[in-house]
Amino acid sequence: MKFSVEKNVINNALNIVSKAAAARGIQPVLSNVLIETVENNQIKLCATDLDISIEMKIAAEISEKGSITLPAKKLNEIISKLSNEKVNFNIKGEDNVVEIKCGSSKFDIKGIAASEFPVVEYPETEDYIDIVIEPLLKAVKQTIFATATYDMNNVLSGVFCKINENTLEMAALDGNRLARVKEEIENIENKSFSVIIPSRTLKEFMNILSGVEDEKVSITVRNGQILFKLKDRFITSRLIEGQFPNYEQLIPLSNNKKATIDKNKLMSTLDRVSTMVNERTNIVKFSFNKDNLKVTADTPDLGDSCDELLVDYKNESFDIAFNYRYIQDFLKITETENVVVEMDGSLSGVLYKSEGEKEAVCLIMPVQLN
Amino acid sequence: MKKIKLLPENLINQIAAGEVIERPASVVKELVENSIDAGATRIEVEISNGCRNVRIADNGHGIDKEDVSLAFSRHATSKIIDQNDLWNISTLGFRGEALASIISVAKVTCITKTQDSNVGIKVECENSEIKVSETGCAKGTIMEITDLFYNIPARLKFLKKQHTELALISETLQSLALANPEVAFNLINNKNSILKTLGSNDIKATIGEIYSKNIISEFSEVYKEDPPFKLKVTGFISNPDFTRSNKKAIYTFVNHRTVKCPIILKAIDMAYKDMIASGKYPYAVLNILISPEEIDVNVHPAKREVKYRNPNLIFNFIYSAIKAGLDSKAFAPVQTDTDREQAETISFNNEISKQHNKNHELKVINFTDFNKHSHSKTEVFNEIEPDDIREVVIKEPMQSKFELMSDYKEDFVQKPLIIGQLDNTYILLQAPEGLQVVDQHIAHERYLYEKLKQEKTPASQMLLISESVMPDEEQIFLLKENVNALLKYGYELEFVSGDTAVKLKRVPQILAQKDPQKIINDLLEALEASPDIIEDELLMRIACRASVKAGERLSLRQMEELIINWQKTNYPKTCPHGRKISHIISTKEIAGFFGRLK
Ligand SMILES: Nc1ncnc2c1ncn2[C@@H]1O[C@H](COP(=O)(O)OP(=O)(O)OP(=O)(O)O)[C@@H](O)[C@H]1O
Ligand SMILES: [Mg+2]
Numbered sequence: 015m016k017f018s019v020e021k022n023v024i025n026n027a028l029n030i031v032s033k034a035a036a037a038r039g040i041q042p043v044l045s046n047v048l049i050e051t052v053e054n055n056q057i058k059l060c061a062t063d064l065d066i067s068i069e070m071k072i073a074a075e076i077s078e079k080g081s082i083t084l085p086a087k088k089l090n091e092i093i094s095k096l097s098n099e100k101v102n103f104n105i106k107g108e109d110n111v112v113e114i115k116c117g118s119s120k121f122d123i124k125g126i127a128a129s130e131f132p133v134v135e136y137p138e139t140e141d142y143i144d145i146v147i148e149p150l151l152k153a154v155k156q157t158i159f160a161t162a163t164y165d166m167n168n169v170l171s172g173v174f175c176k177i178n179e180n181t182l183e184m185a186a187l188d189g190n191r192l193a194r195v196k197e198e199i200e201n202i203e204n205k206s207f208s209v210i211i212p213s214r215t216l217k218e219f220m221n222i223l224s225g226v227e228d229e230k231v232s233i234t235v236r237n238g239q240i241l242f243k244l245k246d247r248f249i250t251s252r253l254i255e256g257q258f259p260n261y262e263q264l265i266p267l268s269n270n271k272k273a274t275i276d277k278n279k280l281m282s283t284l285d286r287v288s289t290m291v292n293e294r295t296n297i298v299k300f301s302f303n304k305d306n307l308k309v310t311a312d313t314p315d316l317g318d319s320c321d322e323l324l325v326d327y328k329n330e331s332f333d334i335a336f337n338y339r340y341i342q343d344f345l346k347i348t349e350t351e352n353v354v355v356e357m358d359g360s361l362s363g364v365l366y367k368s369e370g371e372k373e374a375v376c377l378i379m380p381v382q383l384n
Numbered sequence: 385m386k387k388i389k390l391l392p393e394n395l396i397n398q399i400a401a402g403e404v405i406e407r408p409a410s411v412v413k414e415l416v417e418n419s420i421d422a423g424a425t426r427i428e429v430e431i432s433n434g435c436r437n438v439r440i441a442d443n444g445h446g447i448d449k450e451d452v453s454l455a456f457s458r459h460a461t462s463k464i465i466d467q468n469d470l471w472n473i474s475t476l477g478f479r480g481e482a483l484a485s486i487i488s489v490a491k492v493t494c495i496t497k498t499q500d501s502n503v504g505i506k507v508e509c510e511n512s513e514i515k516v517s518e519t520g521c522a523k524g525t526i527m528e529i530t531d532l533f534y535n536i537p538a539r540l541k542f543l544k545k546q547h548t549e550l551a552l553i554s555e556t557l558q559s560l561a562l563a564n565p566e567v568a569f570n571l572i573n574n575k576n577s578i579l580k581t582l583g584s585n586d587i588k589a590t591i592g593e594i595y596s597k598n599i600i601s602e603f604s605e606v607y608k609e610d611p612p613f614k615l616k617v618t619g620f621i622s623n624p625d626f627t628r629s630n631k632k633a634i635y636t637f638v639n640h641r642t643v644k645c646p647i648i649l650k651a652i653d654m655a656y657k658d659m660i661a662s663g664k665y666p667y668a669v670l671n672i673l674i675s676p677e678e679i680d681v682n683v684h685p686a687k688r689e690v691k692y693r694n695p696n697l698i699f700n701f702i703y704s705a706i707k708a709g710l711d712s713k714a715f716a717p718v719q720t721d722t723d724r725e726q727a728e729t730i731s732f733n734n735e736i737s738k739q740h741n742k743n744h745e746l747k748v749i750n751f752t753d754f755n756k757h758s759h760s761k762t763e764v765f766n767e768i769e770p771d772d773i774r775e776v777v778i779k780e781p782m783q784s785k786f787e788l789m790s791d792y793k794e795d796f797v798q799k800p801l802i803i804g805q806l807d808n809t810y811i812l813l814q815a816p817e818g819l820q821v822v823d824q825h826i827a828h829e830r831y832l833y834e835k836l837k838q839e840k841t842p843a844s845q846m847l848l849i850s851e852s853v854m855p856d857e858e859q860i861f862l863l864k865e866n867v868n869a870l871l872k873y874g875y876e877l878e879f880v881s882g883d884t885a886v887k888l889k890r891v892p893q894i895l896a897q898k899d900p901q902k903i904i905n906d907l908l909e910a911l912e913a914s915p916d917i918i919e920d921e922l923l924m925r926i927a928c929r930a931s932v933k934a935g936e937r938l939s940l941r942q943m944e945e946l947i948i949n950w951q952k953t954n955y956p957k958t959c960p961h962g963r964k965i966s967h968i969i970s971t972k973e974i975a976g977f978f979g980r981l982k
Contacts, residue, residue, distance in 0.1 A: 164897065189848055189849060190845055190846075190847065190896050294894055314839065380846055382843060382845075
């Protein structure tokens with residue numbers, strides 16, 4: 015194998031692909047990046063830890079076909095330090111040693127034969143749905159924080175994702191709260207699927223998708239995997255099998271106590287008050303009175319804190335307590351000036367919404383104080 | 385025909401002896417106690433003939449010629465005179481029964497001489513017949529018992545194997561040696577000395593002589609006095625991480641008398657609660673001095689028990705003395721002044737960097753306008769992810785800030801010198817003695833457990849949904865039975881599917897993000913414990929479930945926080961189940977390994 019490639023091009027590609035390489039593997043080859051020459055003067059870079067895989071094609075001048083895997087971390091480090099010139103790759107002899115030359119520098123790096131690398135299939139012609147990236151990113155952002163963290167194989171550790179007719183629906187819940195969002199999408203061929211994507215790989219996707227110029231991404235589901243196809247790359251993720259809870263029925267429809275609150279003000283109030291929060295429980299108390307919200311926190315033996323803010327609230331006086339981090343999580347993903355809080359009783363779920371937003375809701379269960 | 389007859393005297397004595405002399409160890413006990421009562425400072429015990437021959441030599445005051453035959457008759461004693469004395473006993477013997485009992489079940493030769501007399505006396509007893517003659521000897525008394533139980537075949541049959549009897553003798557003597565550190569003891573079996581104390585009158589030294597030299601470093605001292613009640617307890621108890629699986633190493637003495645009394649044992653038990661596993665017991669040597677009229681020693685044939693006039697007082701006194709002994713946190717790293725200075729500046733800098741963090745956070749948050757700043761998309765995701773998804777139990781800088789400040793008031797926060805994390809499981813820190821390895825999970829568990837115990841009213845997180853678990857019928861019953869108790873701790877259960885499955889409706893706040901299945905399993909385990917410890921078992925499991933796990937990577941900040949919290953706990957040595965929390969590899973040991981010790 016022999017080819018040359020622009021330093022910036024391969025450097026950028028390695029940065030992306032090596033995210034999928036296993037940090038420390040049971041199988042050493044999973045910590046490596048596969049490099050393979052393909053048609054049209056391109057090389058393919060690929061890494062996988064078997065949960066997630068990323069493949070990317072970049073332009074190269076190929077003088078001899080071939081393939082090899084090289085340690086992702088080392089390779090990344092070497093390439094990033096090279097001068098901005100053409101980088102030449104050349105497999106020397108039989109023992110999987112690759113010579114990397116660039117300007118006056120030269121490295122010999124030992125790899126593992128490409129035949130040991132797991133086969134990851136990236137079908138070019140499946141039934142893909144083309145989706146505009148932006149609403150997809152937004153939907154993920156609005157749900158992923160609510161996934162459960164206790165067991166990475168549990169359905170609750172993933173984000174439920176459903177495409178049907180012209181809606182993309184996503185939901186996540188960890189038992190304490192639920193985040194659900196619906197976005198309108200174009201779905202000309204009227205395809206549909208519903209899957210549970212592990213939060214870890216979803217996070218990785220979103221990082222990649224948010225850095226590309228593509229406007230759309232093509233998605234398909236096959237063999238327990240979800241595939242994302244972009245112009246120059248493929249990404250796949252393992253899916254979580256199982257039945258996602260029927261969350262729609264959990265969303266209360268008749269929460270009659272309604273407050274409208276300035277988002278930034280609530281954010282800074284929480285920030286101030288939470289300094290006195292009991293570090294193990296994170297509980298803050300909300301007391302609603304006419305057009306007024308009082309937020310308090312305390313820690314035995316340490317002290318307490320209190321702050322008040324003007325809100326739009328017309329119902330009877332009402333007290334309720336929350337884990338303030340759940341509210342913060344919601345506020346962080348809110349882009350509107352105001353948030354709307356819809357409540358019923360002190361022990362029943364509370365809906366947090368961005369003002370004007372119908373389909374994105376965050377349902378947070380309160381804390382019972384004794 | 386007349387059927388009731390008076391028994392011959394030696395039969396009476398034999399029957400009575402049954403109560404006092406059960407086995408070779410009782411002979412040793414009675415005779416050594418006599419030697420101690422005689423003011424001996426050196427006592428040698430020699431065993432032979434399968435524990436049936438016992439020879440005890442002391443340097444005590446000896447027996448007067450006039451007293452000698454009386455000494456061997458029943459109810460003859462030099463130690464009390466009338467009934468009033470019974471309430472004021474300061475000697476170990478008082479009944480005048482021991483020697484009479486022994487001569488009825490064994491052949492006895494006694495050689496004794498007092499200070500004043502210039503000739504010794506030899507007494508030979510067989511079948512309770514006494515023969516007295518003169519002999520030359522040193523001051524003191526030698527009691528030679530041979531052929532124990534020669535005339536009671538039934539007793540003989542009940543003797544255990546020789547090594548068992550020897551072990552019992554050795555135990556008896558250990559106990560007497562610990563109770564009397566001013567007396568030098570030597571126990572010889574077939575010419576080999578198997579137990580030897582030097583009589584240095586230093587209980588520490590005696591403990592070392594009986595167990596092993598270095599053992600004392602595993603002990604804490606107990607000292608408490610209550611002058612108005614003329615109560616005093618001194619001694620040593622092992623630290624909670626140094627235990628054994630039986631109560632044999634618990635020695636309790638009341639006015640130098642070895643007693644096993646339930647009240648003291650209970651006090652010890654209670655004091656160690658939450659610190660050692662059930663089924664484990666500490667080492668203890670406790671010398672309790674109490675004014676003689678406060679106790680009745682005449683309640684057990686072998687004098688192994690005493691009765692107290694005011695048992696509650698004794699219980700509380702012993703309990704608090706042991707607690708105080710265990711509380712002395714001698715093992716928390718001691719810091720030098722320079723360390724403190726350093727700690728101060730570091731903490732101060734920390735305060736500043738926290739301030740920085742906060743600003744940074746606010747800035748990024750304001751920057752989350754997703755649509756307009758497309759170039760910042762990556763940042764947005766980085767922002768919502770790292771800690772929100774993988775929520776760690778130990779809190780981030782912001783929350784800890786005030787806790788640190790509160791400590792400034794109490795006493796100095798000593799910033800632990802953290803070296804790093806080993807295997808994502810152990811925190812390594814520099815202690816004055818060397819390298820300290822702390823198990824992160826167990827240390828955190830100890831901290832949470834103590835916090836939970838303090839906090840009587842836990843808040844609970846309402847759950848939106850939760851998976852149901854299907855325990856067996858008995859377990860469902862157990863859960864149902866405890867529904868109300870569980871509510872108190874923040875658990876609400878819902879029984880579903882015709883009462884075959886159970887779901888959580890709310891959980892203690894601290895467990896909000898934990899696996900519901902595991903929470904229920906913990907509950908079931910705790911409920912299977914005996915009712916009086918269910919509360920502790922529950923709290924232990926909550927603490928265990930909520931604490932950081934082994935294998936969880938911690939930031940430097942989190943490690944510091946964890947270590948500081950742990951060092952503040954009352955019992956930093958063990959977890960509530962008795963597992964050890966930390967281990968120190970001394971600098972000396974390390975230096976030795978590298979040949980740096982000259
Ligand atoms: N080693 C000894 N040195 C000096 N005097 C002794 C010794 N052993 C026994 N005596 C004397 O013999 C008496 C009888 O001893 P014995 O053990 O039978 O009774 P006691 O010690 O008074 O009471 P108890 O039956 O409770 O042990 C003692 O009171 C003591 O005066
Ligand atoms: Mg006696």
